[in-house]
Amino acid sequence: MDSTQLRIRIDRAIADKAHKMARSLGMELPDVVRMMLTEAVRIGDFSIERGEQLPTDQAARPFYEYDERQWNSMKTMLDAELALALVNQYIASHTLQIEAAAERVEPDARRIQQLTQERDEARKVLATLDPADAGAVRTILQRFGPQPDRGRQNTGDYEEGDAP
Known part of the structure; x- marks a missing residue:
C-alpha cells in the first residue's frame, strides 16, 4: 500500500x-x-x-448513500417492524372504508363484503407472521407496501364523493 x-x-x-x-x-x-x-x-x-440544521439549499444525503454495513444488523428487525406497521395500516384503512360504506344511504353490500374479506385475510397474515422469517417479511413488504402502479387502490385515500 x-x-x-x-x-x-x-x-x-x-x-x-x-x-x-x-x-x-x-x-x-x-x-x-x-x-x-x-x-x-x-x-x-x-x-x-x-x-445544526442543514442550510435550505443543501439537501440531506439520501438514505441509500449511507454505508450499508452500519445498518445490516438492524435491517431485518426494521423490515419486520415496517411489515407489521403496513399490515396494521391496511387493516385500519379497510375498517374505515367498511364503516364509511355501511353508513351510505344505499350501502354496497358486495363492496363491504370484499373489503371485509381483504381485511380478514390481512388479519390472518398478521396473526401468523414470524418476524424472524425474512422471506415472509419481504412478501408482506411487497404486498402491502407502496407500489407506484397500485395507485390509490386499497389505500383508503378517497376524496369526498368517491366510492370506497
Missing part, C-alpha cells in the same frame, strides 16, 4: 479527550483519523453535523 505520513497540530485538551474516546472504543486515535478521512473521501464530503 502506498501511504504518506500526516502530522497535525491540535490543542492538547482536545487531543487528550480524543485519545480517551478512541480507547473507549478499543481503537487508537490514528486509526480513528484514518477511518474518518477514508469515509470523507468515499462520500466526497467533510461535513460534521453539529446539531
